[in-house]
Amino acid sequence: MSVIKTVNLVKIYSDGAVPVPAVRGVDLQVEPGEFVAIMGPSGSGKSTLVHMLGGLDTRTSGEIWLDEKRVDTLSESAWALLRRKKVGFVFQFFNLVANMTVADNVELPALLAGASPRDARERRQSLLGALNLTERADAAPGQLSGGEQQRVALARALANQPSVLLADEPTGNLDSRNTRDVLRLLSDVHKDGQTIVMVTHDARVAALADRLVSLFDGAIVDDGRIARRRTGTAGEVIDLR
Amino acid sequence: MRLHLLALLAKEPAHGYELKQALEQTFGSAYPSPNIGQIYVTLGRLEKDGLVRAVDVEQSNRPNKKVYYLTAKGRDVLTTWVDEPTEGPRVRDEFFMKLVLAPLTGIADRMALINRQRRHYLSLMSDLNDLLSRTAPADSVAVLLIEGAMLHLQADLDWLARCQEDLA
Ligand SMILES: Nc1ncnc2c1ncn2[C@@H]1O[C@H](COP(=O)(O)OP(=O)(O)OP(=O)(O)O)[C@@H](O)[C@H]1O
Ligand SMILES: [Mg+2]
Numbered sequence: 001m002s003v004i005k006t007v008n009l010v011k012i013y014s015d016g017a018v019p020v021p022a023v024r025g026v027d028l029q030v031e032p033g034e035f036v037a038i039m040g041p042s043g044s045g046k047s048t049l050v051h052m053l054g055g056l057d058t059r060t061s062g063e064i065w066l067d068e069k070r071v072d073t074l075s076e077s078a079w080a081l082l083r084r085k086k087v088g089f090v091f092q093f094f095n096l097v098a099n100m101t102v103a104d105n106v107e108l109p110a111l112l113a114g115a116s117p118r119d120a121r122e123r124r125q126s127l128l129g130a131l132n133l134t135e136r137a138d139a140a141p142g143q144l145s146g147g148e149q150q151r152v153a154l155a156r157a158l159a160n161q162p163s164v165l166l167a168d169e170p171t172g173n174l175d176s177r178n179t180r181d182v183l184r185l186l187s188d189v190h191k192d193g194q195t196i197v198m199v200t201h202d203a204r205v206a207a208l209a210d211r212l213v214s215l216f217d218g219a220i221v222d223d224g225r226i227a228r229r230r231t232g233t234a235g236e237v238i239d240l241r
Numbered sequence: 242m243r244l245h246l247l248a249l250l251a252k253e254p255a256h257g258y259e260l261k262q263a264l265e266q267t268f269g270s271a272y273p274s275p276n277i278g279q280i281y282v283t284l285g286r287l288e289k290d291g292l293v294r295a296v297d298v299e300q301s302n303r304p305n306k307k308v309y310y311l312t313a314k315g316r317d318v319l320t321t322w323v324d325e326p327t328e329g330p331r332v333r334d335e336f337f338m339k340l341v342l343a344p345l346t347g348i349a350d351r352m353a354l355i356n357r358q359r360r361h362y363l364s365l366m367s368d369l370n371d372l373l374s375r376t377a378p379a380d381s382v383a384v385l386l387i388e389g390a391m392l393h394l395q396a397d398l399d400w401l402a403r404c405q406e407d408l409a
Pocket of ligand 2: 048092
């Protein structure tokens, strides 16, 4: 049983003078609990692919299945309903609801997905705590730094405990301390069984994944596991030359 | 290890076992636990080259121990080592050679080489992630070493992406 399955998925943007083939026939299957990292050069179709997986962009041809249900044929409103329950999204260019506090931004998706107010509040508190944002809970998004907004976006995406977390460059603006918090949270939710599909250039984040999919020119050119091997102290693992 | 021992002896004279302890204390887990035999062999060579000298110190109930100290020549060598710039990372490495030569051999194509190497680097990075999460923040020398290794790997990955651009 796959969480996500695509069959010969194609996206051609035809709003400009010449049609742009952004995704050319992608077959991808993601199993429950899997963490898949997507890498590839700029313009290789990474954002387009994950946007289609989350129903934020329509496909040109091919199929998309989410939790064994065909979704590419759904109406926009049916997609929106399903997304509330099943998908968490962190965008490359994040957008939070500007006139709501950080706390409400994070709580809302859980409430929309049908959680009780009490569960939604607890979930919000634990996520903001894990990302070191508790003190910013009452701030408006506009009062936050880029890195803080990015962490709030991640907390929000995880608030409804979605079937799949889709993330597009979620660590672009983070310093090393904040990246560490994000890494720890991602690795914790992954251990708890969260399925994750994540576009990232950050090798530390990609290295948390079980599997790497490389895109090139709209097609998958590599798909394989990321091995975990060595243990030992820093001195043993890293050569001192 | 020669210069590392010279650096420790610049602080104060010491015998072999004290040097082992000093290495462990200074580097935390960033240094592979030094082998005492290797330390004695190195000290012997340094003595032969005139960079250190040893005096016998009598101990009650035990055989004499050798305490080593730095000579003027040893200090010169150490100063040169510290003062001169250190070589940069090796970029024309084994992988680079394979990548350039691959089309000639016909054994593997460049795209496949790059993809495999990318996964290999990520698997190394994953080891470093584990290592960092297991390393106490107080072990600050080890933390610096790990973070340095991570930044190098990130650069290697960025460079793989750069190599891939040429395949378009
Ligand atoms: N709305 C759009 N209209 C037309 N073309 C588009 C549109 N969005 C993306 N493209 C094109 O589709 C291709 C893939 O873009 P996409 O944003 O998916 O790449 P990406 O891999 O996410 O790149 P980056 O790493 O820079 O974020 C590019 O050639 C891009 O110019
Ligand atoms: Mg993108």
